[in-house]
Amino acid sequence: MPSVIALDAMGSDRAPKPEIEGAILASRQYGVRVLLVGPEAEVKAELDRHPSAARLPIEIAHASEHITMEDKVEAIRAKRDSSMRVGLRMVREGQAHGFVTAGNTGGRHGHGESRAGGGSGRGSSSAGCSISDCAWAGGHVAGCRGQCRLHCAESRTICGHGEVYFRAMFGRRHASGPRVGLLSIGEEETKGNELTREAFLLLKQLPLNFVGNVEGRDLYNGMSTSLLPTDLWGTSALKISEGVANLVRTALKESLKATITRQVGALLSRSAFTDFKKRLDHTEYGGAPLLGVKGVCIITHGSSNANAMKNAVRVAAEFSKRKINESIEQRLAAVRSATVVDTV
Numbered sequence: 001m002p003s004v005i006a007l008d009a010m011g012s013d014r015a016p017k018p019e020i021e022g023a024i025l026a027s028r029q030y031g032v033r034v035l036l037v038g039p040e041a042e043v044k045a046e047l048d049r050h051p052s053a054a055r056l057p058i059e060i061a062h063a064s065e066h067i068t069m070e071d072k073v074e075a076i077r078a079k080r081d082s083s084m085r086v087g088l089r090m091v092r093e094g095q096a097h098g099f100v101t102a103g104n105t106g107g108r109h110g111h112g113e114s115r116a117g118g119g120s121g122r123g124s125s126s127a128g129c130s131i132s133d134c135a136w137a138g139g140h141v142a143g144c145r146g147q148c149r150l151h152c153a154e155s156r157t158i159c160g161h162g163e164v165y166f167r168a169m170f171g172r173r174h175a176s177g178p179r180v181g182l183l184s185i186g187e188e189e190t191k192g193n194e195l196t197r198e199a200f201l202l203l204k205q206l207p208l209n210f211v212g213n214v215e216g217r218d219l220y221n222g223m224s225t226s227l228l229p230t231d232l233w234g235t236s237a238l239k240i241s242e243g244v245a246n247l248v249r250t251a252l253k254e255s256l257k258a259t260i261t262r263q264v265g266a267l268l269s270r271s272a273f274t275d276f277k278k279r280l281d282h283t284e285y286g287g288a289p290l291l292g293v294k295g296v297c298i299i300t301h302g303s304s305n306a307n308a309m310k311n312a313v314r315v316a317a318e319f320s321k322r323k324i325n326e327s328i329e330q331r332l333a334a335v336r337s338a339t340v341v342d343t344v
Contacts, residue, residue, distance in 0.1 A: 006037050007035065008037055008102065013069075013302045013303055016042065016043050018304055020043070022308070022313065024050055027057055029310070035059050036059070037090070038062075038083045063086040065082040067104050083101075087101065098316030102312075103302070179209050181210075182203060182214065183214060183215075183237065184215065283307040286308055286310070287299055
């Protein structure tokens, strides 16, 4: 039975064009049934520009509203028929196996998912690395006071999600489990702000393979396979990484075109360079799961192109087929039974 994925057709910066093109690619390549959620007339007009889509399992699920990047939480809650809300409802009611959106990150929290965290996969020199962004946990903001311990307690749950996500999606196996690191400004236990220091102490108590604090330079060297940032460092680290990857690709392309000899060498090594480009291309990863919610929800950049949308749909289908949510629930049940955390 093919996976059924609801795709927010109005989430990206250039919606609905990338979503529809991505849906066509995903449906054609992976056999996924895609439900495009958005204003029917607008979505149909764009879909009709692709005659081949008529032969694919792509349908439109009407939603009269959509959430913009400028919308505040109050506005998001008021839009009860938004494409995001309708898509999430379809997953909850069993009409779809997963939901994909490039929309406003705050939109998920506006629908009551305040303890969710984002997990994102990236390649490194020796292994993949998942980043569970604690910046989204409980609406945390940089430099918080008073509720830091509560947010740290929540971060242990997000970290547990990231560890299970990595194990299931990347298939890595280590004798003591994926290596969990805490992103900080230094390796010493005393480094970082109050939230980071308290998170360190709490993570030491968990039945995880916790390797302690890691720095930005360790992001892709294989030291940690599941990374937990506090504050807004997770999102910043990913965006910086994407910028560096673009710089590397551009600089390499310019260097290879500099002389005839290099152009010939590049031609002879075309397959290797194609593989290299794919490893650095964030659109190949598609999207990241919003961990901690009931059901599969994959989020991707507002600037996503058709390739990113296609792969986000693929990730949602894989996430559902591999029953990763069920694995996360089982793992976290074991973590909670083994550890009692004082959140007062």
